[in-house]
Amino acid sequence: MDSETLSTFSNSIKNGSISAPHPPKQPFVIGVAGGTASGKTTVCNMIISQLHDQRVVLVNQDSFYHSLGDDTLAKVYDYNFDHPDAFNTELLLSCMAMLKNGRAVNIPNYDFKTHKRIGPGCQVNPSDIIILEGILVLHDSRVRDLMNMKIFVDTDSDLRLARRIQRDTVERGRNIQNVLDQVVEHGLGHLPFTEKQITTPTGSVYPGVVFCKRLCGVSVIRSGESMENALRACCKGIKIGKILIHGEGNNGRQLIYEKLPADISSRHVLLLDPVLASGNSAVKAINLLLSKGVVESNIIFLNLIAAPQGIHMVCKKFPKLKIVTSEIDVTLDEDLRVIPGMGEFGDRYFGTNN
Incomplete structure (x- = not known):
């Protein structure tokens, strides 16, 4: 999402064309998805800054990664953290249901260096607006059905690669092999392709390659x-x-x-x-x-x-x-x-x- 789009979205919120129901019977849920390192957090922060008159809570899909067992940790660099199975979607749905029903929940605290949940988690109280952010929050139809608004953040793949490598090595303790993997994966994205119609898990037809x-x-x-x-x-x-x-x-x-x-x-x-x-x-x-x-x-x-x-x-x-x-x-x-x-x-x- 470029700066012009962000500005338009921000003005829409200010002008009231995009807002939570008032008074809200249930929280207004906004889903923000996009590729890794695409700028989802920036978009979420912009939305929060414009909704200062509302109670807003941000829930990150990353908090719901499965804790990895010893066998998986031994081969952690072969593990696909960008696959739907990497997340505990059932727990995510349970937490979102409680928030939508006006009840406080404990959101897991996930450590990206040990790949495990640590501590008792973070208590999140009910709010007027819930922003659910993550790379695959639009994948599961049950999660999508919770949302009143869906946003997909699209960013140039070269910029995403640079952001991800810096984040993964500095903030998440990933090693040089992870960086090599990402460079190779990105390089494959520059290969020539032919178009092919595919059917997505939602039943929609998408022009794939x-x-x-x-x-x-x-x-x-x-x-x-x-x-x-x-x-x-x-x-x-x-x-x-x-x-x-x-x-x-x-x-x-x-x-x-x-x-x-x-x-x-x-x-x-x-x-x-x-x-x-x-x-x-x-x-x-x-x-x-x-x-x-x-x-x-x-x-x-x-x-x-x-x-x-x-x-x-x-x-x-x-x-x-x-x-x-x-x-x-x-x-x-x-x-x-x-x-x-x-x-x-x-x-x-x-x-x-x-």
Whole structure:
């Protein structure tokens, strides 16, 4: 939801065209949904600020995540927190029913670092208006039926990726593997697609899409191999080629080894290398792919951290290629290492640094 839409919505509330019933027989329930890190909280805060004459309570769907058992915690990075089954919807419905009937409830207190509920929860009292916010609050028909108003917040996917990575690593204690997973997932969203009509769980027909199936990965040994598990998790059985490039001083790069799918020229290629510094290694790798017949526009370069110099070099030489990164750092030092960066990525990821 952009600033102009927010302003229009705010004015509607002020002018009374959007308001709670007065006097309310039951709370007026507003559902606010949208993709992760789309700005739902900002929209909710705007609504609350405009309804200062009403008693308003905000209920977050995130509070109703299931506590994870030891077996699940052992494989927590394979757990899908964006799936409807990740939430205790029955408990959410019970709490909402009590609030709508004028009774106070205890909303669970969920810890995103331990993935468990902690403490006795937070008591929430009945109010004139209830705002229910979450990525999937519009998924279950029983939850939708509680709502008097439904809002979906739509935000550019690149902005959402940056917001989510910052939030998950700083606020929720997620590790580097989560970030790699998100970068790979976002990169897949740039693949070409064809339209396809699908039927949603609500019975509505929606114009969906089907992505291309001629796809492979190519990792730059060895740091690029840190991204292979994330790619395989999204695309089971995907072919992944290898490229080994050796640095020669600050400028030269030598191709030491390459093993690529024989039919790579007919595929879309996800080039995997977590750090884009000077761009010299990336240029060497991309030139190799082009020499194998890969179409430039069919290459998506995925990395974790990029320096402006590397981005400019790659984009200048290969304007049709796409780059997906989670962070653009400040610059390079005299040894062409990213500043502030994170050191030698391969050593840090595989635990081989001294």
